[in-house]
Amino acid sequence: MDSSPATPAAEPLVIMGAGLVGTLLALYLTRRGHPVHLYERLPDPRKAGLREARSINLALSDRGWRGLAGVGITDDIRKVGIPMYRRVMHDQRGQLTYQPYGQEGQAIFSVSRDSLNRTLLNLAEAKPNVEITFGQKLTQLDLPGRRLHLRDVASAREYDVPYQRLFGVDGAWSAVRGALQRLDRADYSQQYLEYGYKELTIAAGPGGAWQLEKNALHIWPRGNYLMIALPNLDGSFNATLFFPYEGPLSFESLRTPEEVERFFGDVFPDVVPLMPELDTEFFDHPTGSLVTIRCWPWSYQDSVLLLGDAAHAIVPFYGQGMNAGFEDCTVLDRLLDELGEDNWGQVLDQFERLRKPNTDAMAELALYNFVEMRDHVADPRFLLQKRIESKIAAQFPGQWLPLYSRVTFSPDTPYAEAWAAGQHQEAIMQRLMPHIQEETDYEKPEVQALVEQELASK
Numbered sequence: 001m002d003s004s005p006a007t008p009a010a011e012p013l014v015i016m017g018a019g020l021v022g023t024l025l026a027l028y029l030t031r032r033g034h035p036v037h038l039y040e041r042l043p044d045p046r047k048a049g050l051r052e053a054r055s056i057n058l059a060l061s062d063r064g065w066r067g068l069a070g071v072g073i074t075d076d077i078r079k080v081g082i083p084m085y086r087r088v089m090h091d092q093r094g095q096l097t098y099q100p101y102g103q104e105g106q107a108i109f110s111v112s113r114d115s116l117n118r119t120l121l122n123l124a125e126a127k128p129n130v131e132i133t134f135g136q137k138l139t140q141l142d143l144p145g146r147r148l149h150l151r152d153v154a155s156a157r158e159y160d161v162p163y164q165r166l167f168g169v170d171g172a173w174s175a176v177r178g179a180l181q182r183l184d185r186a187d188y189s190q191q192y193l194e195y196g197y198k199e200l201t202i203a204a205g206p207g208g209a210w211q212l213e214k215n216a217l218h219i220w221p222r223g224n225y226l227m228i229a230l231p232n233l234d235g236s237f238n239a240t241l242f243f244p245y246e247g248p249l250s251f252e253s254l255r256t257p258e259e260v261e262r263f264f265g266d267v268f269p270d271v272v273p274l275m276p277e278l279d280t281e282f283f284d285h286p287t288g289s290l291v292t293i294r295c296w297p298w299s300y301q302d303s304v305l306l307l308g309d310a311a312h313a314i315v316p317f318y319g320q321g322m323n324a325g326f327e328d329c330t331v332l333d334r335l336l337d338e339l340g341e342d343n344w345g346q347v348l349d350q351f352e353r354l355r356k357p358n359t360d361a362m363a364e365l366a367l368y369n370f371v372e373m374r375d376h377v378a379d380p381r382f383l384l385q386k387r388i389e390s391k392i393a394a395q396f397p398g399q400w401l402p403l404y405s406r407v408t409f410s411p412d413t414p415y416a417e418a419w420a421a422g423q424h425q426e427a428i429m430q431r432l433m434p435h436i437q438e439e440t441d442y443e444k445p446e447v448q449a450l451v452e453q454e455l456a457s458k
């Protein structure tokens with residue numbers, strides 16, 4: 001049920017970008033009684049049919065669920081999500097090792113980007129005071145004059161639209177941010193990895209059966225590169241290869257179908273038979289780049305605010321970009337409750353000050369998880385350390401929570417706090433692990449004494 005609406009403002013709030021975060025934001029703002037107008041550069045994905053061909057999935061976790069719960073739509077999404085309870089690591093001989101994500105029953109969820117986007121669009125469009133106009137690209141923004149300059153992509157017609165409040169939710173290559181960047185003392189940085197990514201398909205088995213463990217996120221860690229796979233509802237998996245652009249083993253070095261087959265056969269032998277389209281997909285699918293974008297400020301006076309990837313694009317390795325964007329919506333909604341809608345300037349100011357340290361921490365966490373996923377998860381000592389940490393958490397609940405759980409399953413803990421606590425715990429583990437060779441060593445009196453001493457001095 002919608003909460004009781006305030007008196008609708010005459011002029012619509014404008015949202016630039018009807019991606020995942022923009023559509024969720026529209027649902028939040030319309031609940032407050034505001035008319036909302038979303039503009040989107042691309043055609044309507046529900047009509048275009050183009051995106052359906054690619055079933056790309058995302059990991060949705062507790063911060064994202066909280067964002068969806070705020071507008072009462074978790075049930076719609078849970079129906080199409082697949083819980084993934086653990087990492088399954090595949091070594092070069094096809095041997096498997098396992099690492100649970102959290103406690104019994106805790107999972108991250110694989111959801112299709114396309115169905116999530118469609119569900120959000122359908123829900124937003126069903127609201128009487130939400131309008132979505134597709135195929136409209138923001139080309140210029142007059143910040144002091146509060147005017148958008150848009151282009152109708154199909155006809156190339158250009159026109160202006162005035163606004164009072166604008167939310168820039170137009171993704172990593174945000175045009176709204178582009179205008180803010182030209183302000184005096186605006187900070188901006190973009191850092192690319194020397195890696196790109198390629199999306200590939202692991203086929204469904206007969207009758208739509210999953211050919212790998214269904215309720216898991218699969219990882220093929222290979223030291224300086226990796227492949228991952230997330231399950232789809234139709235029995236297939238969406239695999240992503242994260243691989244150097246250049247170098248002896250790189251996108252540049254694999255030039256022919258034979259080279260691709262030889263490489264995959266050598267390093268991912270257990271999964272190659274499940275990838276019948278490998279050759280064509282490898283050359284037909286684009287190689288995506290991986291970038292971290294930081295900027296400041298995120299707002300202009302009381303009229304413009306950036307959210308989602310437009311404010312904080314991060315590399316995908318923690319599976320948190322969309323989750324962080326959904327959390328933006330929750331935080332903005334809370335600030336509007338606390339500070340009131342007569343204080344937009346204060347709301348925008350508080351929002352960026354609260355969020356920036358947290359999304360900066362998330363950007364670091366995402367880079368950190370790249371090394372963990374491509375390298376550490378293949379190391380038995382690392383997996384032993386994780387099992388010991390689970391034991392400490394079970395023995396001292398409230399005093400110890402693994403970093404992964406803080407980031408993924410603890411939406412009350414801001415990212416920056418999670419990261420700081422995680423680094424502190426890691427320092428303790430570095431002192432503890434030299435005393436532990438196998439799991440049962442944890443029970444040794446000297447190890448127990450050390451753990452208690454470390455926790456007492458925390």
Ligand SMILES: Cc1cc2nc3c(=O)[nH]c(=O)nc-3n(C[C@H](O)[C@H](O)[C@H](O)COP(=O)(O)OP(=O)(O)OC[C@H]3O[C@@H](n4cnc5c(N)ncnc54)[C@H](O)[C@@H]3O)c2cc1C
Nearest residue numbers: 017019020021041059138170171308309319320321322323
């Ligand atoms: C390979 C990969 C895997 C990922 N996996 C995960 C994951 O598992 N979990 C997770 O939480 N996150 C993941 N992410 C991150 C996630 O995709 C992004 O964080 C999320 O899409 C951000 O949503 P957004 O709405 O801010 O931006 P977008 O989804 O990019 O939406 C922006 C919208 O604005 C529109 N737009 C852009 N420019 C203009 C303009 N000039 N005028 C009008 N409209 C415009 C775009 O067409 C788009 O529809 C992944 C990212 C990548 C690359």
Ligand SMILES: NC(=O)C1=CN([C@@H]2O[C@H](COP(=O)(O)OP(=O)(O)OC[C@H]3O[C@@H](n4cnc5c(N)ncnc54)[C@H](OP(=O)(O)O)[C@@H]3O)[C@@H](O)[C@H]2O)C=CC1
Nearest residue numbers: 170171172173288289290291292293309310313314315316
């Ligand atoms: N953090 C990360 O590493 C990544 C994040 N993402 C997120 O996912 C979203 C959707 O991705 P996807 O569909 O692959 O988007 P695309 O890469 O297809 O980009 C969409 C549009 O953004 C503009 N664009 C692309 N690359 C650049 C660039 N390097 N500099 C300036 N503009 C650029 C282009 O607009 P035009 O045609 O007008 O020039 C392009 O058509 C992105 O908006 C981003 O939020 C995606 C990839 C990596």
Ligand SMILES: Nc1ccccc1C(=O)C[C@H](N)C(=O)O
Nearest residue numbers: 058059087217228316317318319
């Ligand atoms: N969705 C992703 C996309 C790309 C790379 C990683 C992910 C993950 O979700 C990783 C998961 N959080 C993990 O730590 O095992």
